[in-house]
Amino acid sequence: MPELPEVEVVRRGLARWVTGRTVEDVDVLDARSLRRHVHGVEDFRGNVTGARVTDVVRRGKFLWMILEDPDGPRSALAAAPSTALMAHLGMSGQLLIEEPDAPLEKHLKVRLRLSAASDADGTPLPADLRFVDQRIFGGMFVTDLEPTTDGRPGGLGGGSLPLIPRQAAHIARDPLDPAFSAESFHRRLRERKTSLKRALLDQGLISGIGNIYADEALWAARMHYARPTDTLRRPDTLRIVEAVTTVMRRALEAGGTSFDSLYVNVNGASGYFARDLEAYGRAGQPCRRCLSEGRTTLMRREAFMNRSSFLCLFCQPRPRNARA
Template sequence: MPELPEAEVVRRGLQRWVAGRTIESVEIYDPRSVRRQIDGPASFIADLTGARILDAVRRGKFLWLPLGAPEAETSPAEIASPRHALMAHLGMSGQMLVKDADLPDERHLRIRLTLSPACDPDQPDRPLPRELRFVDQRIFGGMFVDSLRPTDDGAPGGQSLHGYPLVPEHAAHIGRDPLDPAFDIGRIQQRFKASRTGIKRALLNQGLVSGIGNIYADEALWEAKLHYEQPTNTLGPRRSRRILEAVQAVMGRALEAGGTSFDSLYVNVNGESGYFTRFLHSYGREGKPCHRCGALIVRERFMNRSSYFCPKCQRRR
């Protein structure tokens, strides 16, 4: 499943290629991909047709595109405080691809948005592709229009260009992610101290810290030299800060590498894969020597998935 760095790569692509453009038409090829739309496919089409995409925002693994009226009709107040957004959840296999209209449709194309003409700001003579396609092989993801509400702390809802202090109703329950400028390490440390759960369970708790999945949890724990079952209430200030800073560092490096792609299901908006798999230290390396001490990496069952760790570097204390 795409995690925070993969979602951020997609967000940056949407920011460059889609923001500021008007949705001219909407086509739905599989209604299951809009199953979260309250009034169904017809409402989805009506809500989006003619709407202008103002920005591209992400918190954790959640992506949304704040919507306004077409450029000529958008008031300054609406630009400053949009009321609705197009939510996109990638699920296990969702892809958001920006494509030229003359390119063939993907096999698992579920939704097509035709966008108003625009040119690349870096190359004014180069027209941008006219279509935003939602492709999803397993149909665990989807798109829907959601209402925006003010953030609890007044800070921007997530990573974005305009920094709207707004968040969709369906994303308001999740915590801020480690790459969010408003991420508060001290607050998370306090919640660690008050709980009695294992550190990896805490990292995967999207209500506490969003955007961390199995891959980056294992990689951050390896970097911080912590066992995945280490109880959070046994971590002192230095060790709890170390794991949170390790998460930030790992995700930052993954973002620079374009994310982690194990197969063709995760790609950016141009269909390109990330290459962070080349730099993994623990995840997926069962039986291979630890890059730090040479001990063989171990895999154990954990929450219907796996945990990879070094038994020498990451002993439970």
């Protein structure tokens, strides 16, 4: 599954290429990708065609484009948009910006034709936004926006609108969100009484972190995945938050982590952060930090929640009161 940096790379691309443009036409090639839009294909077309994209927002791994209704706002918030086009990438979903005459992708599911627009230097922008999905676990749907419970913006992007799709309202804020509170996260960690990695993977506690970045952050923070959360002191929590934030910012600079051709940005380019992974997938290889400090310690792979955890047992010793 793509994690926060991969989805944020897509959000930034869409924000650049799609914001301010009107959807002039919609072509649905596979209705299965609209299964989350319960009112069907024609209703989807009717909601999207003619709407103007005013911004692109992300919370955790959830991504949505705010739509301005051509007939005017229907929201209770004065002059605010009321609907959003959500895109769930699933296992293999891609949102690609293409020229209309570019060859159609083999697994193209939904095609949006956008109004004409130009880049800052006057170069015309491609007019197709294509949703491609090989495994069909992802999809698109239109949904209403509702006020956020804390009165803060719904996520990263979206200006100052305190609105969020209902389907994303249960998702916690992520460390890159300006409204994320490390203090609140610390309190909830202490209350949860679980293992640290389980907590990091809990999207209702902190969002956007998957298996790869959890392992990378734990290695960077020198903390074992089985550390009980109720033993964490405030400096411990701040250390893991800082590690998660740093790892994700580094991944963003590299365009995300792509192990195959499925995880790409809106231009179809793969990220290359996989080259810089310190923990994930490095079982049997020397821990780079130990090497830099004159030791030869091999990275280990341990079973965890029907998946794997990668760690260095010298840098990340297992606590005596470990939780699975």
